[in-house]
Amino acid sequence: MRTKISVLSAMVGMSLLSACGGGSMLSQSDSEKHKLIPDVVVEDPMAARPSENAPVMKIDSTNILSADGGNYVLPVGIVLDYGADSSSRYDAIEEIAKVSAGAIRLIVTPETPVQNLEAALNRASTDGLMVNLTLHDPALYCKDNGDELLRLTKENWFGKFLPVIAQDRYQAMLMISIARGWGPVGVFNPASAGYRSYMDYTKTMIRDFRKRGFKLPLVIEAPGCGEDYNVFDGNRVRELLASDTEKNLIIGLAAKGANYLSSSNILNAANVIRNQRVPVLFTEVGGSDVVEDGVKVETLLDTVFGNTALVVNPEWQGPNEKVAYLFPFAQTQNLKNTQLSFDINFAETYVNAEYLAIDGVNPMGFQIYLRDVNDNYANIKWHSIKDGDVNKSGWQNISYTIGANMPNTGWVSDGFDMTQVVAVGIELAAQDKPASVAGPIKLDNFRLIEGSGPAIVYASDFSAGNDGWVNSQWQGKVAEISTVSGDTAEKALSLIPQDDVFEITRPGLNLDLTQPVTIKARIYIPASITNFGLGIFAANAANWAGGGWAGTWNLTPGQWSDYSYTTDANASDFAAFAASGGNGLGFQFSQFAEDQQSGDAILIEDIQIISAAGSGATETEAGTQYRTNFSESTDGWVNTGWPDSPLADLVVATGEMSISTRTNGSGRITINKGDVGNIANLNLDGDIKITVTAFFPESLRNKEFNFQVFLQDANWSNHTAPINLEGDEMVYGEWHTYSVDVELPEGFDVGGKPRYLGIDMLSTSFETSEKIIVSSLVVEGPVPVEAEDVVLGAVDFNREQLVFVDFVDGAITPEQALKVSSEVISNPIGWFASTWYAARSEEAGYDLVLDMADSSTLTERGEVVVSAPGGLAEMRSLLMPDDTEVLDVQ
Helix, strand or coil: CCEEEEEEECCCCCCECCCCCCCCCCHHCCCCCCCCCCCCCCCCCCCCCCCCCCCEEEEEECEEEECCCCCEECCCCEEEEEECCCCHHHHHHHHHHCCCCCCEEEEEEECHEEEEEEHHHHHHHHHCCEEEEEEEECCCCCCCCCCHHHHHHHHHHHHHHHHHCCCHHHHEEEECCCCCCCCCCCCCCCCHHHHHHHHHHHHHHHHHHCCCCCCCEEEEEECCCCCHHHCCCCHHHHHHCCCCCCCCCEEEEEEECCHHCCCCHHHHHHHHHHCCCCCCCEEEECCCCCCCCCCCCCCCCHHHHHEHHHHHCCEEEEECCCEEEEEEEEEECCCCEEEEEEEECCCCCHCCCHHHHHCCCCCCEEECCCCCCCEEEEEEEECCCCCCCCCCCEEEEEEEECCCCCCCCCCCCCCCCCEEEEEEEEEEEECCCCCCCCCCCCEEEEEEECCCEEEEEEEEEECCCCCCEEEEHHHHHHEEEEEEECCCEEEEEEECCCCCCCECCCCCCCCCCCCCCEEEEEEEEECCCCCCEEEEEEECCCHHHHHEEECCCCCCCCCCEEEEEEHHHHHHHHHHHHHCCCCCCCEEEEECCCCHHCCCCCEEEEEEECCCCCCCCCCEEEEHHHHHHHCCCCCCEEEEECCCCEEEEEEEEEEEEEEEEEEHHHHHHHCCCCCHHHHCCCCCCCCCEEEEEEEEEEHHHCCCEEEEEEEECCCCCEEEEEEEEHHHCCCCCCCEEEEEECCCCCCCCCCCCEEEEEEEEEEEEEEECCCCEEEEEEEEEEEECCCCCCCCHHHHHHCEEEEEEEEEEECHHHHCCCCCCEEEECCCEEEEEEECCCCCHHHCCCEEEECCCCCCCCCCHHHHHHHCCCHHHHHHCCCCCCCCCCECCC
């Protein structure tokens, strides 16, 4: 019988968060970068104010401490548009509590009667609800008028509502959002200067509330209608904290539009804040039912639920031991055309063990395996602790593409049914590892997702020419390349050998060579070539891989033949090449006798490359492919190093990069994005727009100054400058934005990443004192629409999960292997779902109930918010476990 445990997640819910530590970073803040614009409040000594010692919630790194300091709290609840018709909405507060909400976001307006606000706070207190109180006004929401912010703050928070919100009895339950969605719209650029006024006014508001005696958490809502989290990048959260005498700020984000569409978008936004050691709340969770391409509620709930990993720490007894842990899926799974992935994190003791340096040692390793309904076994692939994808510190993600059959990189037992799989497991094999090399191994996020199946990722019939195929120039040996009439196709690629060997390749091909790839083509070998060799190769500075060898035994001279090769036969070679950064393929022809050179042509028709990993292609939409980020560095921009372009100094400050020559009298400055190949979405195949915001000093006006933004294609064959400014086309002595719709020259290769994205500047004479400053360079064009994974099965340890010790080998016992625990990787994030019952018609699609005074009338959206995984019911029901709680040991 297998040894089994049930490990409870270390995840916790409202008022039950475990501490995650982390000290204050405020001593390193660069707070006062800009002069304060608005006036600081003049305090009224007679105004109501909270008592000096009134208890309040306090932030502790990314968490929120309860007012008594005894535990952490997590606001999770619902938005209530209390507003002008608050009398009719008062009963909704009790109904919100009935659906397991632990908090309420109470939106008031200048028209809300003071007595109704007080009644609402009393009702919330009775129902045990934390309150995020915020002010809505058309002059504030999605607006950035600072004068209106000051006026409405003075009239409402420090005027009309002050006698209520200053009462001591409310301080422990309150968080105040100063203004709902106030701030500039349409910036969404962490390096932009467009946030300066927002930052100045926000710091003034923080100081004003503190001068009034408020110590409670202030929720600072993002501009852009609450959605623009980029304002908080570049350490601006720490800048705001430095202006707060109480150091008690929470950042609020409204997760509604496409910027929060996927889990990665949501976490990216949250981590901009959490990386600065401040809590974040999703103050309003919208939905795709109102905003086209908006956030999906289920995705957000699952994402912000938090993440817990399984930690296994077997008590190794010696070398040559094996431990296998097995995790059941909730349902039986069909593995055909799927992708299986997981995350693993080895302790440094395994990765840097001294025994690994011994020649001939068999290092520790692991392999993922599966069990079907009849307990038959199949594994996928062996990984050594010395492999490049494992021998690293921190978390590593490993994935496998599974087609119509199990991958041949593993072993499959007779009778294994890949259509009825019930569990996934991991085998840890010590091999020559000594018992002293031990420590925790963390596992997380076993996911089986729906795959696309094999797909053609490249095809050419050469009807439009060579399609980018060129000599690789290996050893300087080449073929004469052209196109001629084909056999079954209109055109064929013609290759006339000029040496005894040559290689051709197509720059810009982006392939996943860690997965099987099939190359197909029709090839004609002329009768005059009676001896030759053919192979598929992949090569870069670190690796060379080859396979698919052919010759006269399978390609008959004097006739057309069908050629096919699948890299799976040499998977380890090509995977090693891919791991070192390569992703392109080519053809190698060799062994030509001298009389076969400069003679008859080899012809190739209809090349196809088919990837078992699927096409990787996605739908595209217009968006930003690249935007500079000069918040902390040059963002990869470097001197190009061309002979006639002396080196320049690139200096970054306050989101801007200044460029100045190091050589007085030089006539050229050229810089480029040195890591242009790492811009994931850069794709010039479509409608492209380039925009640059720059400052040109007045001293350049009469120096024949020429400013260019240039591109060079993947084949090194086309250089073009879409932005090419001269003379009066530029503005001198002040900032200006220049934009152009790109028209690429004929023949420009858009099939691969450009070799250069750069800035070229010419002048009769540059001086070292002349600084050209660039604050932003943006490339817009088609960007992939992130496909939503269809998760078929998952084991993620965020909730209670069965863990079996499936089998052991060697001296170690099941009990010694059964040393497991759970570890919180990231705490959950608080949120408020929009909205109980909308006060504005344009938000009616967010309604959670049909009758705001009856919680039993939940809409479909309401049912999701309450009952979906990670919804209100589950969050409310979570209990605080020990870090490790082990049950049902058998």
